[in-house]
Amino acid sequence: MLKVGRNFQFEIPDVWEAARDGDRWIFHGPSAEELIVTSLFVEGKGSPSERKQAEVRLLDQALIAADEAARQDGLRIVDRLARKKFSSGIPSWSFVSEAIEEDVLFTGAVFQHHDGVLFAALEGPNSPNLLLTFEQFARSVRPPITDFEGA
Amino acid sequence: MNFLRKFFDKPTKIDENVNVSQHANDAPKDSSSGVFDAVRPENVEAIVAIVPKGAPEPTFAGGRESYVWHVYHAQNPEMYRAISDIVAKGQEKVTGIYHESECLHTDSPPTCDPLLDLRKHTNIPTEHSFYVQCLDVMNGPFGPGKVHLVTVIATSKPVCVICGDPLVPAQTLG
Numbered sequence: 001m002l003k004v005g006r007n008f009q010f011e012i013p014d015v016w017e018a019a020r021d022g023d024r025w026i027f028h029g030p031s032a033e034e035l036i037v038t039s040l041f042v043e044g045k046g047s048p049s050e051r052k053q054a055e056v057r058l059l060d061q062a063l064i065a066a067d068e069a070a071r072q073d074g075l076r077i078v079d080r081l082a083r084k085k086f087s088s089g090i091p092s093w094s095f096v097s098e099a100i101e102e103d104v105l106f107t108g109a110v111f112q113h114h115d116g117v118l119f120a121a122l123e124g125p126n127s128p129n130l131l132l133t134f135e136q137f138a139r140s141v142r143p144p145i146t147d148f149e150g151a
Numbered sequence: 152m153n154f155l156r157k158f159f160d161k162p163t164k165i166d167e168n169v170n171v172s173q174h175a176n177d178a179p180k181d182s183s184s185g186v187f188d189a190v191r192p193e194n195v196e197a198i199v200a201i202v203p204k205g206a207p208e209p210t211f212a213g214g215r216e217s218y219v220w221h222v223y224h225a226q227n228p229e230m231y232r233a234i235s236d237i238v239a240k241g242q243e244k245v246t247g248i249y250h251e252s253e254c255l256h257t258d259s260p261p262t263c264d265p266l267l268d269l270r271k272h273t274n275i276p277t278e279h280s281f282y283v284q285c286l287d288v289m290n291g292p293f294g295p296g297k298v299h300l301v302t303v304i305a306t307s308k309p310v311c312v313i314c315g316d317p318l319v320p321a322q323t324l325g
Contacts, residue, residue: 065163068163074154
C-alpha cells in the first residue's frame with residue numbers, strides 16, 4: 001500500500017495491516033512486526049531565516065527522539081544513530097538496537113525533505129529479516145509523486 | 152512490542168513545537184493541534200478540473216454522469232466517495248473551475264505544472280495546499296489515450312490524495 005503525504009511517500013507491503021493512532025500510522029506485519037510512522041512539517045509564516053531555523057529545530061528534535069528511542073532501558077545499541085543513505089537519496093539517519101535478552105530487534109530512521117521530517121521505527125522478533133524489512137521500507141521513503149506543493 | 156509502544160505512548164521530542172512566538176498571529180489558527188483533517192466538506196475550497204481545449208465542461212452539480220466521477224470511481228473509489236459526500240453535503244462550497252489546457256503529457260508522474268496556470272485563474276489563497284492527480288482517461292469521452300484529466304483538490308488542510316486521510320501532522324512556526 002502506498003501512502004502519500006506532503007513531503008513524503010512510502011510503501012508498506014499489502015499483507016500488512018494499517019491503523020491510525022492519532023497522528024501516526026501503525027502497521028502490523030505477518031511475523032509480529034510493528035512499524036510506527038510519524039511525520040511532521042513546519043507550518044506558518046516567518047522570514048526565510050526563521051523558517052529555516054524552525055526546520056533545523058524540527059530535524060534536531062526528530063534526531064533526538066530517534067536517539068532516545070534507540071537508548072531506551074532494556075535495549076542495547078547495535079548501530080548508533082548515524083547518517084545512512086537509502087536509495088531514494090533524501091537525507092536520512094538510522095539506528096539499530098536489540099533487547100538485552102536479544103529476542104527483539106528495534107530499528108528506526110529519520111528522513112528529512114523540504115520542511116518536513118519523517119520518523120519511523122520498527123520492532124519485531126530478532127532476525128535478519130526484520131532489518132531487511134525495514135531496509136525495504138526505508139528505500140520506499142521518498143518525495144511524493146504528487147510533489148506540486150508550493151508551486 | 153514493549154519498546155515501540157513504550158516510546159510512542161508518551162510525548163516525544165519530535166512532538167515539541169518549534170515556536171517562533173513573534174509570528175504567532177500569522178499562524179493558521181488550528182495548526183497547533185498538530186492534526187490535519189481528512190477531506191471533508193468544511194475544508195474543501197474547490198474541486199477543479201483542467202481539461203484540454205475544446206473539451207466539454209465537466210459538471211459537478213449532479214455530475215454523477217460526468218467523466219470526472221467516472222474517473223474517480225474507476226481509479227480512486229475512496230476519493231470518489233469523499234467527493235460525493237462533499238457534493239451531497241455542501242454544494243455551495245464546491246466550485247467548478249475550468250481551465251483550458253494542453254496538458255497532454257503521457258508520462259507519469261506528469262511533468263506539466265498546471266498549478267502555475269491554475270493560480271492565475273482562481274482566487275484560491277496561495278497558502279492553501281494543492282494536491283494534484285493526473286489521470287489517464289484511457290476510455291474517456293475524448294478517445295482512448297487522448298486526454299489527461301488533471302483534477303485538483305484545494306483544501307486548507309493537506310490530505311492524502313490516495314485515501315483522503317490525513318498523513319502528516321504539523322509543526323507551526325507560531
